[in-house]
Amino acid sequence: xxxxxxxxxxxxxxxxxxxxxxxxxxxxxxxxxxxxxxxxxxxxxxxxxxxxxxxxxxxxxxxxxxxxxxxxxxxxxxxxxxxxxxxxxxxxxxxxxxxxxxxxxxxxxxxxxxxxxxxxxxxxxxxxxxxxxxxxxxxxxxxxxxxxxxxxxxxxxxxxxxxxxxxxxxxxxxxxxxxxxxxxxxxxxxxxxxxxxxxxxxxxxxxxxxxxxxxxxxxxxxxxxxxxxxxxxxxxxxxxxxxxxxxxxxxxxxxxxxxxxxxxxxxxxxxxxxxxxxxxxxxxxxxxxxxxxxxxxxxxxxxxxxxxxxxxxxxxxxxxxxxxxxxxxxxxxxxxxxxxxxxxxxxxxxxxxxxxxxx
Amino acid sequence: xxxxxxxxxxxxxxxxxxxxxxxxxxxxxxxxxxxxxxxxxxxxxxxxxxxxxxxxxxxxxxxxxxxxxxxxxxxxxxxxxxxxxxxxxxxxxxxxxxxxxxxxxxxxxxxxxxxxxxxxxxxxxxxxxxxxxxxxxxxxxxxxxxxxxxxxxxxxxxxxxxxxxxxxxxxxxxxxxxxxxxxxxxxxxxxxxxxxxxxxxxxxxxxxxxxxxxxxxxxxxxxxxxxxxxxxxxxxxxxxxxxxxxxxxxxxxxxxxxxxxxxxxxxxxxxxxxxxxxxxxxxxxxxxxxxxxxxxxxxxxxxxxxxxxxxxxxxxxxxxxxxxxxxxxxxxxxxxxxxxxxxxxxxxxxxxxxxxxxx
Numbered sequence: 036x037x038x039x040x041x042x043x044x045x046x047x048x049x050x051x052x053x054x055x056x057x058x059x060x061x062x063x064x065x066x067x068x069x070x071x072x073x074x075x076x077x078x079x080x081x082x083x084x085x086x087x088x089x090x091x092x093x094x095x096x097x098x099x100x101x102x103x104x105x106x107x108x109x110x111x112x113x114x115x116x117x118x119x120x121x122x123x124x125x126x127x128x129x130x131x132x133x134x135x136x137x138x139x140x141x142x143x144x145x146x147x148x149x150x151x152x153x154x155x156x157x158x159x160x161x162x163x164x165x166x167x168x169x170x171x172x173x174x175x176x177x178x179x180x181x182x183x184x185x186x187x188x189x190x191x192x193x194x195x196x197x198x199x200x201x202x203x204x205x206x207x208x209x210x211x212x213x214x215x216x217x218x219x220x221x222x223x224x225x226x227x228x229x230x231x232x233x234x235x236x237x238x239x240x241x242x243x244x245x246x247x248x249x250x251x252x253x254x255x256x257x258x259x260x261x262x263x264x265x266x267x268x269x270x271x272x273x274x275x276x277x278x279x280x281x282x283x284x285x286x287x288x289x290x291x292x293x294x295x296x297x298x299x300x301x302x303x304x305x306x307x308x309x310x311x312x313x314x315x316x317x318x319x320x321x322x323x324x325x326x327x328x329x330x331x332x333x334x335x336x337x338x339x340x341x342x343x344x345x346x347x348x349x350x351x352x353x354x355x356x357x358x359x360x361x362x363x364x365x366x367x368x369x370x371x372x373x374x375x376x377x378x379x380x381x382x383x384x385x386x387x388x389x390x391x392x393x394x
Numbered sequence: 395x396x397x398x399x400x401x402x403x404x405x406x407x408x409x410x411x412x413x414x415x416x417x418x419x420x421x422x423x424x425x426x427x428x429x430x431x432x433x434x435x436x437x438x439x440x441x442x443x444x445x446x447x448x449x450x451x452x453x454x455x456x457x458x459x460x461x462x463x464x465x466x467x468x469x470x471x472x473x474x475x476x477x478x479x480x481x482x483x484x485x486x487x488x489x490x491x492x493x494x495x496x497x498x499x500x501x502x503x504x505x506x507x508x509x510x511x512x513x514x515x516x517x518x519x520x521x522x523x524x525x526x527x528x529x530x531x532x533x534x535x536x537x538x539x540x541x542x543x544x545x546x547x548x549x550x551x552x553x554x555x556x557x558x559x560x561x562x563x564x565x566x567x568x569x570x571x572x573x574x575x576x577x578x579x580x581x582x583x584x585x586x587x588x589x590x591x592x593x594x595x596x597x598x599x600x601x602x603x604x605x606x607x608x609x610x611x612x613x614x615x616x617x618x619x620x621x622x623x624x625x626x627x628x629x630x631x632x633x634x635x636x637x638x639x640x641x642x643x644x645x646x647x648x649x650x651x652x653x654x655x656x657x658x659x660x661x662x663x664x665x666x667x668x669x670x671x672x673x674x675x676x677x678x679x680x681x682x683x684x685x686x687x688x689x690x691x692x693x694x695x696x697x698x699x700x701x702x703x704x705x706x707x708x709x710x711x712x713x714x715x716x717x718x719x720x721x722x723x724x725x726x727x728x729x730x731x732x733x734x735x736x737x738x739x740x741x742x743x744x745x746x747x748x749x750x751x752x753x
Binding site: 104106167168169180183184215216217218219220222224225226247248249250251252253261263264265267268269270271272273274275276277278279280282283284287288290291293294296297298299300301302303304305307308311312 | 463465526527528539542543574575576577578579581583584585606607608609610611612620622623624626627628629630631632633634635636637638639641642643646647649650652653655656657658659660661662663664666667670671
């Protein structure tokens with residue numbers, strides 16, 4: 036079966052230009068079959084700018100879109116033809132195998148939950164960033180912003196999904212899982228991290244305990260679990276710091292002929308570093324825990340970032356991440372619930388206590 | 395009056411070597427008057443290694459110290475002669491004008507609160523990191539780990555203290571203050587950030603609203619307020635990322651003759667960048683809100699880091715930060731309390747609900 040990716044043409048700071056150009060690049064460079072969802076006229080303008088035949092890429096027209104700053108939940112319920120929601124419907128109906136959006140994270144999360152539904156055993160999906168590390172090994176950090184406030188069982192589910200992503204997709208034999216806190220000992224952290232520490236110890240996962248910010252890029256962990264507030268701050272701070280360092284290096288080497296010559300010589304080496312840490316090179320984070328592929332890119336994604344996000348969506352679909360995680364997550368949760376005698380539960384689509392609506 | 399700095403010789407991962415060597419460097423290079431507090435014999439061994447006369451630097455002997463992993467509150471109450479606590483007593487008694495420790499943060503915080511006491515109008519002190527940014531301007535981030543959980547009025551006090559540090563010491567006319575959250579709009583964030591947003595709006599400070607991780611190193615803010623959990627994760631993640639990038643650059647440029655020659659040429663330029671972002675170059679974060687100078691360095695501080703921490707302590711003392719903040723913080727808080735009709739209050743030295751004991 037051909038893998039078809041639904042691309043939200045109206046999502047992101049530079050939509051529709053970046054989204055359309057990214058989709059066209061995926062089609063031209065990789066031969067990926069994409070379907071663009073958004074305003075037909077606006078998309079047509081980009082097609083002409085890029086010199087691509089209208090008939091080469093399928094377009095599904097809609098007038099409606101969710102703006103970057105809009106609160107997510109109301110528009111998704113009311114705007115039944117919002118581009119991001121239509122993308123989710125294409126995945127639900129099997130027309131597309133995964134969707135990509137660089138738009139409003141909350142709207143993407145709400146669409147995925149409302150339309151695709153969560154996997155059995157998952158109360159809340161989590162956005163999983165796959166980070167580069169010092170050792171070359173990748174570390175899955177979740178949640179990075181789908182949920183602003185979480186309960187202990189949500190974090191336990193994030194750990195299970197992170198474990199399955201690392202094991203099934205990144206092929207890690209026994210993923211090492213850490214809980215983000217402010218000290219390594221069990222007693223460190225907030226009331227919630229202390230509670231989650233005990234919950235994770237009881238899971239049978241390879242839980243190695245509390246970890247700190249200093250462990251994020253060390254390459255010693257396969258999965259780091261945190262709430263979406265901390266994960267979002269951490270990820271955006273990292274991007275901010277990388278940007279500052281890049282700018283400082285450019286400024287410093289421009290200062291003398293000696294360093295300008297040196298910079299010319301080290302450029303190819305520095306370019307490999309930039310590629311390894313630039314989030315645009317990875318492209319997008321998968322939303323884990325919904326019944327379909329949903330990859331969410333940075334709001335500021337360029338065409339290059341969108342093309343890479345589409346590559347991640349193809350990989351995500353072809354690796355059958357949803358099937359692999361879905362088949363096991365319910366079993367793992369059932370086992371844990373027996374162990375833990377868990378009683379508390381969220382209605383999977385209730386989106387209560389705000390997080391979806393807030394982000 | 396001569397500025398004398400009390401240095402905790404037993405605090406930090408590399409104590410007493412790094413602490414003693416840092417103190418000796420401050421004495422030799424800057425002529426700073428220091429008093430080392432710790433085990434006399436261990437300190438003497440270092441003095442001989444460094445070839446310094448025993449009589450050149452004052453030593454106050456104690457057998458007791460708090461280990462890096464020890465929970466803080468019990469030892470400080472029980473270990474009445476713990477080196478970090480004696481340092482706080484020297485400051486309280488006016489023997490030293492400020493103290494420096496690279497040891498257990500919780501123990502330093504507890505000692506400062508117990509011995510020096512908090513400033514009138516301050517319920518909890520905050521550890522303030524002074525960060526480099528893209529524009530060269532510095533941004534004060536607080537709290538970075540003195541308090542793990544905070545109430546809204548604690549965060550308001552952090553904003554007031556951050557304002558005063560930026561205004562009185564960094565000479566910023568009207569410091570721009572941001573609240574760390576996950577979106578810029580007022581409604582974004584957790585229940586607490588939404589509450590604190592309203593509280594900060596009512597302060598009369600130059601509160602510009604919610605900020606995100608992407609704003610930390612942008613140089614567009616003078617003060618960023620967050621709880622100690624988020625601040626600690628953010629700061630340690632930044633150090634982890636900077637370390638990873640440094641390692642990647644070294645590895646990448648070692649790959650070919652071309653890039654090794656280039657690296658040799660750009661080295662001086664890259665060194666200036668490293669200095670601007672290396673936390674050891676700054677040395678230590680001031681604990682704001684106690685009645686005395688208390689500078690807390692990274693646990694992994696080298697001798698170079700300790701020497702720089704001592705420089706910060708001298709500056710902190712000579713700029714009379716405690717006097718400048720202390721004189722105004724009570725007035726600002728009183729004004730706000732009238733505005734807000736605040737009723738809730740922590741006992742300044744109660745150290746209840748854990749944070750001091752936990753970190």
